[in-house]
Amino acid sequence: MTTIAPSGNEPVDLLVVGAGPAGVAAAVMGASLRLRVTLVEAVAVGSKVAAIGALENVPGAWLTGPQLAAAFAADIARHQDANRLTVVQARATAVTGHRDRAEVVLADGSLLTAATVVAATGVTALTPQDVDWIESTGAVNVPPLWRATPEELEGREVVVLGADRPLGTWLRAHPRTDARLHVLHTAHDSYKTAEVADDSRVRFTPAGRVEIAERSGGGYDVTAYHPDGASRSARADVVLGNLGSKPSALSGLVIGPDGYCPPEAQHPRVLVAGDLKGARMQRIAVALGDGGRAALIPYYRSLENGFAPSP
Ligand SMILES: Cc1cc2nc3c(=O)[nH]c(=O)nc-3n(C[C@H](O)[C@H](O)[C@H](O)COP(=O)(O)OP(=O)(O)OC[C@H]3O[C@@H](n4cnc5c(N)ncnc54)[C@H](O)[C@@H]3O)c2cc1C
Numbered sequence: 001m002t003t004i005a006p007s008g009n010e011p012v013d014l015l016v017v018g019a020g021p022a023g024v025a026a027a028v029m030g031a032s033l034r035l036r037v038t039l040v041e042a043v044a045v046g047s048k049v050a051a052i053g054a055l056e057n058v059p060g061a062w063l064t065g066p067q068l069a070a071a072f073a074a075d076i077a078r079h080q081d082a083n084r085l086t087v088v089q090a091r092a093t094a095v096t097g098h099r100d101r102a103e104v105v106l107a108d109g110s111l112l113t114a115a116t117v118v119a120a121t122g123v124t125a126l127t128p129q130d131v132d133w134i135e136s137t138g139a140v141n142v143p144p145l146w147r148a149t150p151e152e153l154e155g156r157e158v159v160v161l162g163a164d165r166p167l168g169t170w171l172r173a174h175p176r177t178d179a180r181l182h183v184l185h186t187a188h189d190s191y192k193t194a195e196v197a198d199d200s201r202v203r204f205t206p207a208g209r210v211e212i213a214e215r216s217g218g219g220y221d222v223t224a225y226h227p228d229g230a231s232r233s234a235r236a237d238v239v240l241g242n243l244g245s246k247p248s249a250l251s252g253l254v255i256g257p258d259g260y261c262p263p264e265a266q267h268p269r270v271l272v273a274g275d276l277k278g279a280r281m282q283r284i285a286v287a288l289g290d291g292g293r294a295a296l297i298p299y300y301r302s303l304e305n306g307f308a309p310s311p
Pocket residue numbers: 017018019020021022023040041042043044045046047048049052054055056057058090091092093120121122123146166169248250273274275276281282283284285287
């Protein structure tokens with residue numbers, strides 16, 4: 001993506017943090033309404049969806065994440081070329097609403113100012129440190145299953161921690177891989193295993209507790225303690241996480257008891273869109289609608305305040 005450094009901080013009408021479906025929809029809607037828009041993205045436009053092998057429920061016949069991410073990037077580039085949108089590649093750390101403006105702090109300490117901020121930073125994968133049923137000795141690297149490629153896993157002993165839904169997505173996205181996944185999960189996740197129970201590439205082991213230790217010669221020793229007390233140890237070449245997700249909340253957002261950021265609790269100049277809003281309804285179509293709606297709110301406010309969009 002073409003980016004600019006966040007210098008010369010001219011206040012804009014709409015500052016969007018996060019360029020997933022929600023942030024892209026907000027930025028595109030704002031730019032098409034002739035609001036001055038800045039989009040802050042830490043990785044790349046559509047970086048999350050770009051790693052999803054197979055998509056469902058996305059209007060427009062988008063069947064793979066890379067296709068959709070490329071379309072998002074092209075749309076953002078089109079608005080950049082028309083000078084309607086500025087993209088800043090940076091990680092935002094905090095947001096603050098004031099009576100007359102909202103501010104976003106970036107990781108390098110710079111400050112961006114806007115009439116309205118849309119926070120659309122989505123969710124990030126839970127790690128073993130985030131759950132109480134996994135203990136690890138040393139710093140065990142547990143990348144998310146859904147970002148793994150079949151080539152990384154074929155012919156290796158693979159242990160997957162957790163039976164969250166991306167398991168089914170991964171298997172659907174790679175129907176021809178013969179990678180074998182040994183999934184350790186709690187009773188809480190048992191109901192999610194039904195979707196892939198017939199897939200012979202997956203083996204499930206219910207566990208009340210799991211211990212992981214890195215082996216000096218490479219790989220891991222993994223011990224699963226069954227809820228009835230019996231334990232079983234195995235060696236793994238690769239350990240992947242599939243534990244669910246947690247919100248990527250910026251400091252300054254109002255956070256609810258579940259860690260998510262309810263839109264109605266935020267400062268009036270700080271809007272929340274997409275997965276960051278709550279654990280339910282985490283879908284691309286919902287995020288797109290949320291983002292577009294979030295950009296319309298400052299637009300109608302600006303009309304009420306006598307603002308004339310630039311020609
Ligand atoms: C494996 C998997 C499969 C899925 N399959 C489907 C499906 O088939 N159909 C469907 O509808 N949904 C699916 N989803 C859900 C869908 O991906 C999400 O609902 C959607 O991406 C949410 O969009 P969002 O814009 O809220 O967040 P995201 O897409 O997560 O985008 C957030 C963006 O914010 C950026 N960001 C985060 N923190 C910061 C920061 N501090 N500063 C700057 N930028 C930041 C990130 O880099 C990212 O680009 C799937 C999800 C997963 C994990």
